[in-house]
Amino acid sequence: MAEAFGLTKKTALVTGGASGIGAATCRELDRAGAEVVVADLNFEAAKSLADQLKQGTALHIDVTDEVSVKAAAASLSKLDILVNNAGIGNVGTVADVSYQDFDRLMKVNVYSIFLVTQAMLPLILQAHGSIVNIGSVAGMVGVKQRFAYCASKGAVLAMTRQLAVDYPKELRVNAVAPGTVQTPFVEGYLEKYHSHEKEKIREQLVSRQPIGRLGTPEDVASLVRYLCSEEAGFINGAVVAIDGGWTAA
Numbered sequence: 001m002a003e004a005f006g007l008t009k010k011t012a013l014v015t016g017g018a019s020g021i022g023a024a025t026c027r028e029l030d031r032a033g034a035e036v037v038v039a040d041l042n043f044e045a046a047k048s049l050a051d052q053l054k055q056g057t058a059l060h061i062d063v064t065d066e067v068s069v070k071a072a073a074a075s076l077s078k079l080d081i082l083v084n085n086a087g088i089g090n091v092g093t094v095a096d097v098s099y100q101d102f103d104r105l106m107k108v109n110v111y112s113i114f115l116v117t118q119a120m121l122p123l124i125l126q127a128h129g130s131i132v133n134i135g136s137v138a139g140m141v142g143v144k145q146r147f148a149y150c151a152s153k154g155a156v157l158a159m160t161r162q163l164a165v166d167y168p169k170e171l172r173v174n175a176v177a178p179g180t181v182q183t184p185f186v187e188g189y190l191e192k193y194h195s196h197e198k199e200k201i202r203e204q205l206v207s208r209q210p211i212g213r214l215g216t217p218e219d220v221a222s223l224v225r226y227l228c229s230e231e232a233g234f235i236n237g238a239v240v241a242i243d244g245g246w247t248a249a
Contacts, residue, residue, distance in 0.1 A: 005229040008033035011078050012228070015063050015116055016086030018045035020183035021134060024217030025083055028225045030054055034081065039072060063112035069119045079123035081228045084113045084156075085134040089185055090148040091193055097148045109152035113159055125170050130228045133160045133175040134220070137243045140177055153177075157239050164237030172236045174227045179243030180205045181215040211244030 012029045016022040018040035026049060030036045035055040040046040043060040050056030059075065062068040063086045087109045090101055113133060124131060138146050139153030160175040167173070180186065186205070194201040206214055223242050226232055241247050 003033070005226050005231055006033050007081070007225070007228060010034040010080040010228070011037070011076075012081035012083065013037040013039050013059070013076070013079055013120070014083040014085055015039050015061065015112065017083075018042050018049055020185060021178070021181060021217045021220045022083075022085040023049055024221040025085060025224050026050075026053065026056070028218070028221035029081070029083075029228070030056060032225050032229070034228075037076070040086075061116075063116055064107040066115055069112075069115045073119035073123070076120075076123060078127060079120055080127040080129040082117065082120050082124055082129070082131045083134070083224060083228075084116055084131065086112055087134065087152075089146075089189065091145050091189065092147060093145060094147045102148045102151075105148045105152050106155075109149075110155045110159075113156060117159075117163070125167070129171055131163065131171065131173045132224050132227050133157075133173070134224075135160070135175040135177045135239060137177050137179050137241060137247050140239070140241065140247055160239060161237050168236065172227075172233070174232075174235055174237065175239045176220060176223050176227070177239055177241045177243065177247075178215055178220050179209050179241075179246045181217060181220060183217060186214070209244030209246050210249050213244065215242065215244060 012034045014022050014026050017026045017038040026036045026038050030053040037057050037059050038046040038050045039059040039061045041062055047058035050058040061072040090105050133156050135156040136153040138150045139157040160173055163173040190198045
């Protein structure tokens, strides 16, 4: 009997694959039998992770740079799965966010999905493959002090649905929308903005998710694996919340 949600003989590329949700996704897809391309701006970290996988390859990529993205695509001979995971955060109201910060956020979180998807599209179409975009509940509901971030993740979800409409039979495109996940980004946020009250703010982050805990990168990675598998063959253009009940409350 074939393993449930198996990805044997599939080739997957994960942007921002060297840390956090990206790294957990690389490990999960590797466990599922896929050949995994760990694509990251930090090539040394990508190589370190790729060396730990059964079928891992490291790839340097700057997802905001068209030349870098096209070079990465040209280095591949096949691609069945694309996980657009690379992203950054931003804290502030519309009054607080600078043009430079807003521009940077859009380049990393939004333009990157355009550039990477466009460059990888011929390979994905050839494979009748699957794309999973890592969105956020911040693209579904308003989150205080996250004006730019909400705007960027809203665009991610819109692009997901639009791609599914343009290519309904040629490929599948879905998004996952995590709540707050315990990652280096969250720790960096706590250190930068709340170093004097980390545990208090951590409790607030936990409390907005009715299940009573933060998510883990592995929680998200398991959902990505499922969406890439044959068992999810009837799921297309979907945004799947994985948020401990946040958006249901």
